[in-house]
Amino acid sequence: MGLDPAQGYKTRRGKMLIGTAEDILRSPAAKRYKGKIQLVFTSPPFPLNRKKKYGNHQGERYVEWLGDMALLLKEYLTENGSIVMEMGNAWQPGAPVMSTLALRSLLAFQDKANLHLCQQFICYNPARLPGPAQWVTVERVRVKDSFTHVWWMSPNERPKADNRRVLKAYSKAMLQLLATKKYNAGKRPSEHSIGAKSFLKNNEGAIPSNVLTLSNTRTNDQYQLYCRTHGLQVHPARMQMDLADFFIKFLTEPGDLVLDPFAGSNTTGASAERLKRRWISIEPNQEYVKGSYGRFAEENENKKYDDAKFI
Numbered sequence: 001m002g003l004d005p006a007q008g009y010k011t012r013r014g015k016m017l018i019g020t021a022e023d024i025l026r027s028p029a030a031k032r033y034k035g036k037i038q039l040v041f042t043s044p045p046f047p048l049n050r051k052k053k054y055g056n057h058q059g060e061r062y063v064e065w066l067g068d069m070a071l072l073l074k075e076y077l078t079e080n081g082s083i084v085m086e087m088g089n090a091w092q093p094g095a096p097v098m099s100t101l102a103l104r105s106l107l108a109f110q111d112k113a114n115l116h117l118c119q120q121f122i123c124y125n126p127a128r129l130p131g132p133a134q135w136v137t138v139e140r141v142r143v144k145d146s147f148t149h150v151w152w153m154s155p156n157e158r159p160k161a162d163n164r165r166v167l168k169a170y171s172k173a174m175l176q177l178l179a180t181k182k183y184n185a186g187k188r189p190s191e192h193s194i195g196a197k198s199f200l201k202n203n204e205g206a207i208p209s210n211v212l213t214l215s216n217t218r219t220n221d222q223y224q225l226y227c228r229t230h231g232l233q234v235h236p237a238r239m240q241m242d243l244a245d246f247f248i249k250f251l252t253e254p255g256d257l258v259l260d261p262f263a264g265s266n267t268t269g270a271s272a273e274r275l276k277r278r279w280i281s282i283e284p285n286q287e288y289v290k291g292s293y294g295r296f297a298e299e300n301e302n303k304k305y306d307d308a309k310f311i
Contacts, residue, residue, distance in 0.1 A: 007019070009289075009293055011269075011273055011296050012273070013272065013273050013279060014269050014272060014273055014278060014279035015279075015281070016263065016266055016269060016282075016283065016289055016293075017280065017282050017283075018283065018284065018286055018289050019282065020282075021072075021261035021262060021282045022069070022072065024282050025073075025076065025261065026072070033076055033257070033280065035075075035076070035077070035079075036078060037078065037081055037280075038081050038082070038251070038252045038256035038258065039081060039082050039247070039248065039251050039252050039257075040081070040082070040083040040258075040259045040260070040261065041084045041258060041260055042084075042259075042260045042261055042263075042268065043085070043086040043087075043237075043239050043262065044069070044085065044087070045262065046087065046090065062105055063101065063104050063105045063108045066109050067109055067112040068112070069109070070083075070109040070110070070113035071112055073113070073261065074113040076259060077154075077155065080154070080159045080160045081154065081155075081156075081159060081160070082152060082153065082160070082251045083115065083152075083154065084150060084151070084153075084247045085106075085109070085151050085153070086123065086148050086243070087105070087106065087148060087149050087151065088102070088149075089145055089148070089149075090102050096132075096135040096141050096142050102149070113155070114155065116154055116155070117151065117152070118152040118153060118154055118159065119152045120149065120152070121149070121150035121151075121152065122147050122150070122211045123212050123240070124146060124211060124212065124213045125146055125213075125214060125215055126146065126213065126215060127215040128145075128146040128216075129144075130144040131144060131145055132145065150243070150247075152247075159251065160252070160253075162250070163207050163208070165249045165250055166208055166249050166250045167204060167205025168206045169206075170206055171206070178202050208246075212242075212243065212246060214243055216238065216240045222294060222297060223270075223291070223292070223294045225294070226293070226294020226295075226297050227291040230290075230294070232290050232291040232294075233287050233291065234265075235264045235291065235292075238264065238265050238267060239265075240267075241267055243267075244267050244268050244270075244271035244272075245271050245275065248271050248272055248275055248277060249275060252277055254275070254277060255276070255277065256277050257277070257279070257280070259280050259281075259282075260280075260281045261282045262282070262283070263281035263288075264283060264288055265291060265292050266283070266292035267295075268281060269295070270292075270295035270296065
């Protein structure tokens with residue numbers, strides 16, 4: 001299957017393609033990108049018990065499908081490229097019991113493409129609605145599920161990465177410590193010996209942990225306003241922009257190429273565009289593609305999707 005030049009849109013740095021990831025990435029037109037993607041950053045459809053409008057496989061078919069995708073995506077990575085994948089939790093149908101389907105899917109993905117698991121992250125959303133509703137708010141036998149796993153993988157043990165690009169602002173206590181130069185060095189109860197010299201060096205920020213606390217409560221952002229203005233459906237499972245920002249800054253540099261094969265509302269593309277990375281996004285639902293153009297509406301002077309530059 002070739003790429004239809006009448007589908008999708010493009011911006012200064014990227015392009016959105018309409019179709020399934022499998023069809024587009026196996027097309028002759030996509031071959032020129034093989035070995036050139038620095039980061040695959042995506043949130044595939046979760047293995048939910050109920051079918052959703054945005055499309056999701058279920059059960060063992062999900063495990064098989066995701067494993068096959070790993071081999072395909074690996075072909076497009078640079079030698080030191082990364083795959084970062086966000087996955088939510090799954091529950092057993094009709095019971096207050098968690099499913100291991102998400103974990104088994106991850107292992108199938110990793111094993112099929114022989115990938116190294118570089119690091120596991122937790123994306124914690126303190127404002128997430130209580131769920132699963134039946135067990136949390138009705139029967140009150142579970143607490144709310146408020147985090148997703150984010151898995152960083154690579155075929156290379158040492159992929160491109162630099163945590164200096166994602167430093168956090170120092171706390172007030174650390175700023176005071178740097179100002180006073182007074183630090184209680186020495187051996188700790190854990191028997192670690194801490195030297196004052198290393199802790200009193202100003203590194204322009206603190207190294208973040210692998211627990212990312214990110215809310216997703218905005219209702220009047222540029223994307224949603226554009227969808228409502230133009231009568232387009234808002235994607236029901238939008239990724240936090242800060243999550244995309246973190247990994248794109250951490251694992252790529254300006255000019256690198258980023259791919260999101262399950263783009264949805266194209267958070268990845270919008271983040272990459274703003275951070276001066278090149279990007280390719282893929283989404284089969286044309287309604288979501290039209291709405292995602294709103295993320296670039298300011299740059300394109302609030303034009304409608306119908307007036308976009310097609311590829």
